[in-house]
Amino acid sequence: MTTTAPTSPVLTPEMVAEIQALFPRYPTRQAITLPALHIVNSKLRHVPMGAIPEIAKLLELAPAQIYDTLTFYGFFKSEQGGFVRAWVCRSISCALRGAEEVLEKMCDKLHVHPGGTTADGKITLEFGECLGLCDFAPAVLANEQVYKSVSLDQVDEICALLKSQADDQASGKCRPTL
Amino acid sequence: MAEFEPVLTANIHKPDSHTLPVYEAGGGYQAIRKVLGEMSPVQVVDLVKASGLRGRGGAGFPCGLKWSFLPQNHPGPFYMCINADESEPGTFNNRVLMELDPHQVIEGIMIGCFATKATNAYLYLRYEYPTAYRRLQQAIDECYAKGYLGDNCFGKGFSLNIYMHRGAAAYICGEETGLIESLEGKRAWPRIKPPFPAIEGAFKKPTVVNNIETLACVPHIVNRGVDWFKSMGIPADPNNPRDPGSYGPKLYCISGHIEKPGCYEMPLGVSCRELVERYGGGVWKGRKGKAAIPGGISMGLLAESEWDTKLDFAGPGKAGCLGLGTAAVVVLDETVSMVDFLHNSCRFFAHESCGQCTPCREGTSWSERILYRIKQGKGRLKDLDLLQTISDSIGIMPGTTICGLADGAAWPIKNALKKFRPEFEEYIKRTNPNGYANSQPVEALEVIGLGAH
Numbered sequence: 001m002t003t004t005a006p007t008s009p010v011l012t013p014e015m016v017a018e019i020q021a022l023f024p025r026y027p028t029r030q031a032i033t034l035p036a037l038h039i040v041n042s043k044l045r046h047v048p049m050g051a052i053p054e055i056a057k058l059l060e061l062a063p064a065q066i067y068d069t070l071t072f073y074g075f076f077k078s079e080q081g082g083f084v085r086a087w088v089c090r091s092i093s094c095a096l097r098g099a100e101e102v103l104e105k106m107c108d109k110l111h112v113h114p115g116g117t118t119a120d121g122k123i124t125l126e127f128g129e130c131l132g133l134c135d136f137a138p139a140v141l142a143n144e145q146v147y148k149s150v151s152l153d154q155v156d157e158i159c160a161l162l163k164s165q166a167d168d169q170a171s172g173k174c175r176p177t178l
Numbered sequence: 179m180a181e182f183e184p185v186l187t188a189n190i191h192k193p194d195s196h197t198l199p200v201y202e203a204g205g206g207y208q209a210i211r212k213v214l215g216e217m218s219p220v221q222v223v224d225l226v227k228a229s230g231l232r233g234r235g236g237a238g239f240p241c242g243l244k245w246s247f248l249p250q251n252h253p254g255p256f257y258m259c260i261n262a263d264e265s266e267p268g269t270f271n272n273r274v275l276m277e278l279d280p281h282q283v284i285e286g287i288m289i290g291c292f293a294t295k296a297t298n299a300y301l302y303l304r305y306e307y308p309t310a311y312r313r314l315q316q317a318i319d320e321c322y323a324k325g326y327l328g329d330n331c332f333g334k335g336f337s338l339n340i341y342m343h344r345g346a347a348a349y350i351c352g353e354e355t356g357l358i359e360s361l362e363g364k365r366a367w368p369r370i371k372p373p374f375p376a377i378e379g380a381f382k383k384p385t386v387v388n389n390i391e392t393l394a395c396v397p398h399i400v401n402r403g404v405d406w407f408k409s410m411g412i413p414a415d416p417n418n419p420r421d422p423g424s425y426g427p428k429l430y431c432i433s434g435h436i437e438k439p440g441c442y443e444m445p446l447g448v449s450c451r452e453l454v455e456r457y458g459g460g461v462w463k464g465r466k467g468k469a470a471i472p473g474g475i476s477m478g479l480l481a482e483s484e485w486d487t488k489l490d491f492a493g494p495g496k497a498g499c500l501g502l503g504t505a506a507v508v509v510l511d512e513t514v515s516m517v518d519f520l521h522n523s524c525r526f527f528a529h530e531s532c533g534q535c536t537p538c539r540e541g542t543s544w545s546e547r548i549l550y551r552i553k554q555g556k557g558r559l560k561d562l563d564l565l566q567t568i569s570d571s572i573g574i575m576p577g578t579t580i581c582g583l584a585d586g587a588a589w590p591i592k593n594a595l596k597k598f599r600p601e602f603e604e605y606i607k608r609t610n611p612n613g614y615a616n617s618q619p620v621e622a623l624e625v626i627g628l629g630a631h
């Protein structure tokens with residue numbers, strides 16, 4: 001990362017407007033930290049370092065305060081993730097019904113370790129802790145969609161589906177959602 | 179007992195149950211009208227107090243009593259935080275309520291806010307519930323459009339705003355003061371109590387934190403009264419002055435090795451066995467049960483021989499579990515290795531400890547490493563003593579940690595060792611025949627996927 005030349009802002013005017021629209025909801029600006037991080041993350045699929053001082057300025061905080069909060073939540077990454085982010089639950093109800101095997105097979109299929117992004121930048125595959133879908137164990141959440149009671153046989157199909165969703169998003173056919 | 183008629187889930191099977199017209203057609207938003215038209219905040223607090231409603235989020239604290247702790251002569255503002263962080267493994271009842279009957283939740287929030295004089299309510303929703311997010315936001319929008327929210331709600335001079343606030347995949351945000359810190363934009367480090375949120379909560383103001391299901395009960399109490407509510411459940415034990423009883427309906431979750439996983443509503447106090455056999459269709463694949471988590475993984479384990487335990491607030495404790503927790507039952511069939519179970523549990527808590535208290539941060543992380551070592555066939559019998567020591571020394575109960583996550587991490591270890599120790603010993607001896615008796619320090623195995631959430 002270069003720090004010399006003045007760089008263009010990371011936050012677009014739309015993001016800034018979206019963040020500012022939240023100001024009246026809370027008695028402090030700091031409370032908008034998580035919402036602001038979500039806004040940036042949903043558009044950029046990560047929170048780049050350059051966004052931090054910009055958010056800090058909007059929220060009248062020190063950049064370190066934003067960074068402190070951001071790093072607590074492993075949810076926000078500094079490296080850009082795939083167009084589709086998938087979580088495979090590994091907690092108890094899912095593990096009892098084969099979640100570990102599903103995760104392993106999806107990793108094999110996509111050639112990634114948990115937490116990794118496919119080489120083509122399309123899909124980020126992560127383990128999740130209880131997704132609140134234990135009645136549909138083993139459960140996978142990806143792109144705001146739920147895959148219920150996933151069996152090993154369905155892994156190929158799901159991976160293909162995720163890829164095509166990622167393609168659609170990459171080509172702008174469908175916008176990433178918050 | 180007469181056939182139980184669902185209360186909280188009465189609407190969920192109707193088409194478009196999440197929309198305002200369907201909710202109102204079923205009698206929705208009558209309770210808040212009654213409250214705004216006929217009652218004072220104190221009367222609502224007293225009503226809820228008299229109903230015996232206890233918090234459904236895990237701790238079982240009497241709801242009306244909590245509301246009554248708010249300071250009387252405070253200039254305000256007061257805040258309501260709705261705990262929809264639901265992340266306790268095995269638990270999904272709040273999801274069902276939010277997705278399928280969000281207006282019931284909102285009516286409960288309205289009444290709760292009126293009673294506690296809150297004018298802003300923040301609904302802290304875990305990030306992984308996108309459908310609940312959309313449904314709730316849609317329901318809130320419908321209410322604003324109708325004049326049910328905002329200034330002068332229902333034309334009765336009461337003002338309330340409800341804001342959705344999404345979490346970021348951290349279990350600790352469900353602990354009420356962790357939630358508040360997170361809402362304030364900080365790391366979700368639970369606070370030392372006192373002061374309790376009722377005195378100094380969100381933004382340093384008096385705050386009530388309530389669970390989704392707790393609030394969903396409130397409109398029904400207003401509509402149908404205290405006697406009706408108390409006709410369900412297990413009455414207070416007359417010989418125990420500290421037992422407030424377990425009244426009202428409850429959404430039980432069943433998952434794991436069960437034929438029909440799902441969310442089943444019944445009066446508090448159904449037994450674990452009845453839940454499994456009558457509602458869950460029995461242990462899956464015709465197998466026998468081995469154990470069950472009674473109320474989310476933090477609560478520990480009931481061995482199959484203990485399944486007649488009643489799942490009211492007092493029941494699981496009598497069988498050595500931590501409590502009723504979220505009343506989420508997870509069934510383990512006869513093929514489950516307790517080593518695997520405990521490894522899964524320890525891994526969860528190691529991942530979710532917020533890292534603030536050393537005993538919890540180190541204790542949860544070392545329990546995971548020890549279990550991993552045992553699982554890999556490198557365990558020693560001494561490891562079981564180590565695990566016992568860790569589980570006895572982390573938590574609010576031994577007084578070493580700030581919040582209850584550590585107690586929840588300790589309990590599955592304690593129960594597993596107490597109820598299934600021979601299995602652990604047998605496993606260690608079988609998989610590590612040459613080293614099981616070793617008591618010298620050994621190298622830790624590297625564990626992948628460790629670290630904060």
Ligand SMILES: Cc1cc2nc3c(=O)[nH]c(=O)nc-3n(C[C@H](O)[C@H](O)[C@H](O)COP(=O)(O)O)c2cc1C
Nearest residue numbers: 233234235261263264352353354388389392582583
């Ligand atoms: C580690 C931990 C996690 C918790 N997670 C939740 C949760 O996800 N949802 C919830 O309602 N309560 C949770 N609680 C309990 C809350 O601290 C609090 O007691 C509850 O939200 C109060 O609401 P109630 O009285 O209506 O139950 C958790 C507690 C601990 C110690």
Ligand code: SF4
Nearest residue numbers: 532534535538579581
């Ligand atoms: S007990 Fe654990 S989770 Fe709770 S505050 Fe301490 S370190 Fe954090």
Ligand code: FES
Nearest residue numbers: 089094131133134
């Ligand atoms: S344990 Fe996987 S969704 Fe709850």
